[in-house]
Amino acid sequence: MKVHKDRNVNFFSKSDYLVRHYTRPCGREPYPEYDFTVPEASGTSPQPRKNDTNAIDMGAYATYGSLMVYILPICCSVICSVFALLLIWNYRNLAERKLRRVVSLYCLLTAVWWAATLWHAYTGDKVFLPVDIPFALSFVYIPILFFNAVYYLTYLGNKRNFSALNYLLPVPVLALLLMALAAIFPRPEGNIAGLSPAERYTLLFITGPFLRFATAAAYIVPTVLLLSRYYRQTVRQHVEADRRSLSLQSSRWLIVLFVLSVAILLIAFLPVAVGTSRWLVRLNAACIMAQVILLTYHVVRRQYLSYKTADSFPVTGKKAGSGAPAGRQHHAPEEQYAPLNRKKFEAYIAQRKPYLNPDFKLTDMAEAMGVNRTVMSSFINRTYGMNFRRYLNLWRIEEYHILMAHPSKERKDPRKVMSMTGFKDSRHFRRATGLEHAYRNRSRKGTQTDRKP
Amino acid sequence: MTQELGRAIVFSVPVVSAAISLTMVLLDSARSSNAVNRKIHRCMIAVYSLMVLYWSGLVMHSAAPEAFIAYLPVFFSSFSFIPVFLYLITYILTDIGERQRFPVRHFIVPSCLTVAIFVIALTMPFEQRWNAIYDDGVNLTSTTIDAMFVVCLLLSILYSGLSLLRIRAYKRRIIDYSADIYRMSLDWLSFIILFRVVLQTLPIAGLILGIGQFGTLGFIWGFTTLPAVFTHIVLCLNILSENYVIIEPVAAKEKEMTASGNYAQLGRQRVEKYLESKKPYLNPEFKITDMARDLLSNRTYISAFINREYGMNFNRFINNYRLREVERLQSEAVHRKQKISSLEIVIHAGFSNYRSYFRAKNMVKNDTVPAD
Numbered sequence: 001m002k003v004h005k006d007r008n009v010n011f012f013s014k015s016d017y018l019v020r021h022y023t024r025p026c027g028r029e030p031y032p033e034y035d036f037t038v039p040e041a042s043g044t045s046p047q048p049r050k051n052d053t054n055a056i057d058m059g060a061y062a063t064y065g066s067l068m069v070y071i072l073p074i075c076c077s078v079i080c081s082v083f084a085l086l087l088i089w090n091y092r093n094l095a096e097r098k099l100r101r102v103v104s105l106y107c108l109l110t111a112v113w114w115a116a117t118l119w120h121a122y123t124g125d126k127v128f129l130p131v132d133i134p135f136a137l138s139f140v141y142i143p144i145l146f147f148n149a150v151y152y153l154t155y156l157g158n159k160r161n162f163s164a165l166n167y168l169l170p171v172p173v174l175a176l177l178l179m180a181l182a183a184i185f186p187r188p189e190g191n192i193a194g195l196s197p198a199e200r201y202t203l204l205f206i207t208g209p210f211l212r213f214a215t216a217a218a219y220i221v222p223t224v225l226l227l228s229r230y231y232r233q234t235v236r237q238h239v240e241a242d243r244r245s246l247s248l249q250s251s252r253w254l255i256v257l258f259v260l261s262v263a264i265l266l267i268a269f270l271p272v273a274v275g276t277s278r279w280l281v282r283l284n285a286a287c288i289m290a291q292v293i294l295l296t297y298h299v300v301r302r303q304y305l306s307y308k309t310a311d312s313f314p315v316t317g318k319k320a321g322s323g324a325p326a327g328r329q330h331h332a333p334e335e336q337y338a339p340l341n342r343k344k345f346e347a348y349i350a351q352r353k354p355y356l357n358p359d360f361k362l363t364d365m366a367e368a369m370g371v372n373r374t375v376m377s378s379f380i381n382r383t384y385g386m387n388f389r390r391y392l393n394l395w396r397i398e399e400y401h402i403l404m405a406h407p408s409k410e411r412k413d414p415r416k417v418m419s420m421t422g423f424k425d426s427r428h429f430r431r432a433t434g435l436e437h438a439y440r441n442r443s444r445k446g447t448q449t450d451r452k453p
Numbered sequence: 454m455t456q457e458l459g460r461a462i463v464f465s466v467p468v469v470s471a472a473i474s475l476t477m478v479l480l481d482s483a484r485s486s487n488a489v490n491r492k493i494h495r496c497m498i499a500v501y502s503l504m505v506l507y508w509s510g511l512v513m514h515s516a517a518p519e520a521f522i523a524y525l526p527v528f529f530s531s532f533s534f535i536p537v538f539l540y541l542i543t544y545i546l547t548d549i550g551e552r553q554r555f556p557v558r559h560f561i562v563p564s565c566l567t568v569a570i571f572v573i574a575l576t577m578p579f580e581q582r583w584n585a586i587y588d589d590g591v592n593l594t595s596t597t598i599d600a601m602f603v604v605c606l607l608l609s610i611l612y613s614g615l616s617l618l619r620i621r622a623y624k625r626r627i628i629d630y631s632a633d634i635y636r637m638s639l640d641w642l643s644f645i646i647l648f649r650v651v652l653q654t655l656p657i658a659g660l661i662l663g664i665g666q667f668g669t670l671g672f673i674w675g676f677t678t679l680p681a682v683f684t685h686i687v688l689c690l691n692i693l694s695e696n697y698v699i700i701e702p703v704a705a706k707e708k709e710m711t712a713s714g715n716y717a718q719l720g721r722q723r724v725e726k727y728l729e730s731k732k733p734y735l736n737p738e739f740k741i742t743d744m745a746r747d748l749l750s751n752r753t754y755i756s757a758f759i760n761r762e763y764g765m766n767f768n769r770f771i772n773n774y775r776l777r778e779v780e781r782l783q784s785e786a787v788h789r790k791q792k793i794s795s796l797e798i799v800i801h802a803g804f805s806n807y808r809s810y811f812r813a814k815n816m817v818k819n820d821t822v823p824a825d
Contacts, residue, residue, distance in 0.1 A: 061517050063458060064461050068462075068465065072469060075465070075466050075469040075470070079469060079473055080473065082686055083690060086690055087690065090635075090806050091796075092800060092806065093796070094796070293476055297477045297480050300477070300693045300694060301481065301694075416488070419487055425486050425487070
């Protein structure tokens with residue numbers, strides 16, 4: 001390493017930019033995967049004088065560009081961390097608070113990782129930098145924090161807490177591993193003579209590419225396991241809850257997130273195998289930004305199932321709220337156990353008009369009629385020959401036509417009327433009318449029966 | 454050189470934060486469901502795009518002066534439109550049920566400024582514009598640009614004032630409409646508006662108008678952009694988590710009912726029975742319109758009724774019920790020797806989060822102390 005440094009000395013002294021060229025030598029290199037080259041403009045242009053405006057332009061702009069590759073992900077992660085941090089005090093259950101804390105820490109650590117990379121890129125190639133210890137720690141803890149975040153994102157209530165061992169174990173294990181390695185393959189003392197043992201091991205850790213990604217590789221498996229279990233469970237819940245709004249589709253982003261995180265690790269690892277490239281660094285930065293923004297957005301918007309577990313209030317709560325699960329607007333009528341018949345059902349629909357509520361579900365209907373979901377569903381299927389959703393939409397469409405025909409609504413915006421009749425948006429409306437049209441055509445062609453309820 | 458580079462980097466932090474917020478709002482706009490939401494999303498996209506343009510102008514000012522001269526019209530027009538669009542967002546959020554269109558006249562002044570700066574950019578030679586921005590030459594161009602900058606600043610101060618007035622008027626109305634203390638306060642919006650005026654507009658005015666001292670401060674520049682970053686984050690966060698309550702307009706049916714006097718008269722007993730048996734207040738988003746629908750009455754009447762009979766507004770009235778529910782659940786938990794976190798109790802009682810519980814509690818406390 002000393003030799004390498006000497007060889008590069010006069011090269012560096014040519015330019016007193018923050019940025020320097022970094023040629024890849026044949027020997028063992030401390031951080032081979034970070035390419036610290038700058039665009040040609042700044043590398044070749046002579047040192048600019050103050051009064052030469054054009055040179056300042058070029059130099060400043062090029063240096064700015066190359067610096068931004070590192071600074072953008074740092075800024076981005078820090079800002080996302082602040083996003084998650086500001087949300088910590090506005091939580092609905094404890095898992096949510098923990099999730100936000102973890103996401104905030106994860107973003108912060110990503111920022112530390114890139115800040116350390118930046119530091120390495122722009123300081124001389126000293127053997128050991130003070131920033132190396134957080135750098136090494138970020139390598140160890142980023143995958144663990146990611147695993148933890150996924151754990152809370154896929155939290156479905158009845159699980160144990162995230163075990164603290166995940167955080168406590170890696171460092172001692174790695175330290176032991178490093179000591180063993182150092183004992184087995186003793187390295188020349190030359191360039192690490194003045195270092196304390198801790199620093200020496202950190203250096204050893206960082207210089208070994210396979211060691212560095214050891215935790216990442218180790219944590220991919222449990223993350224995949226968690227995700228697959230989550231999907232199996234959501235599919236089951238999905239079937240049970242009769243297409244509730246939290247569909248499987250809305251949690252597909254978790255897979256994208258996971259793929260991104262694997263991509264980040266791969267891109268960070270690739271230079272060891274194929275050599276450095278400026279584009280790899282840029283690609284890595286872009287991936288990091290995309291991942292962090294995606295994660296933060298979904299945490300802010302609560303696009304995960306876990307917050308729903310707030311409903312699982314213990315026995316006391318259930319008793320206290322008897323029949324009023326957090327403000328349902330449609331309540332069971334008095335004659336709870338009367339048998340379900342068509343007349344009563346239609347009277348309920350016509351009088352209460354529950355279909356005006358866009359969130360009205362089969363379970364609400366069943367609750368109002370005092371029967372369970374299956375009975376309700378099969379009743380509608382048997383009596384009207386269609387599923388609940390289509391039945392509701394029929395009522396909504398009818399209401400829409402009535403409202404549109406009403407003289408006072410003549411100059412009404414069809415969109416407003418649409419939302420008044422219980423459609424969530426125009427897309428739902430168009431789909432419902434289109435489907436109805438298709439059904440009608442089919443039945444006319446086929447059995448010539450009117451299927452209107 | 455280093456100083457300029459540092460300044461460029463510092464100014465790109467708000468660009469990044471605005472761009473992140475823009476991405477998030479764009480991601481979110483696919484799921485906006487109703488017309489008001491769509492409008493808010495459109496406004497947010499406009500505001501954040503303008504902010505990205507504005508701050509990247511400042512980056513160019515430091516890192517690429519020539520590009521900045523060419524960019525100047527865009528920079529100015531974004532700077533003049535930002536306050537108007539922020540006011541537009543405030544306007545939508547603080548609508549008191551009238552659903553008026555946003556008057557077009559608010560866009561007149563910024564568009565005039567935009568046209569003027571484009572005319573200058575097209576007619577004046579490059580050297581003159583360079584002199585006006587970077588050197589202290591006094592000529593017609595530089596004075597016009599300075600004057601326009603002052604106008605922009607005045608605009609942003611004026612619109613902040615207007616927004617604050619609107620928020621105040623809204624607050625007076627909302628206490629009779631919603632019982633969600635946390636969401637209806639809109640404190641974050643007033644905070645953003647005030648923050649913008651005090652901490653952001655003034656220092657940047659210093660830079661453009663060429664007050665010498667600012668140049669020598671060096672790294673202190675780093676701190677002048679932090680408020681901007683912070684406001685970007687707070688604005689995006691609150692819009693995304695829907696931290697606002699929009700008053701629904703009075704429906705035609707409701708109006709008809711009020712006019713004909715064809716609504717149910719209320720008695721204390723009936724209201725209390727309704728609240729105690731159905732417990733609608735357990736829903737954090739319970740509004741007076743829900744109550745009016747359930748009691749077959751109208752909202753003006755109910756609001757007046759609660760004011761008269763109980764001597765408090767709707768918000769206080771409902772939150773009292775929630776506080777009582779919290780007490781009941783707590784005593785029940787103690788009685789059964791169950792360990793339930795207080796958070797769970799508070800949320801189950803219909804508060805949207807812990808903070809609104811504390812606020813409701815403090816309100817009651819402040820109320821009772823002077824009475825004793």
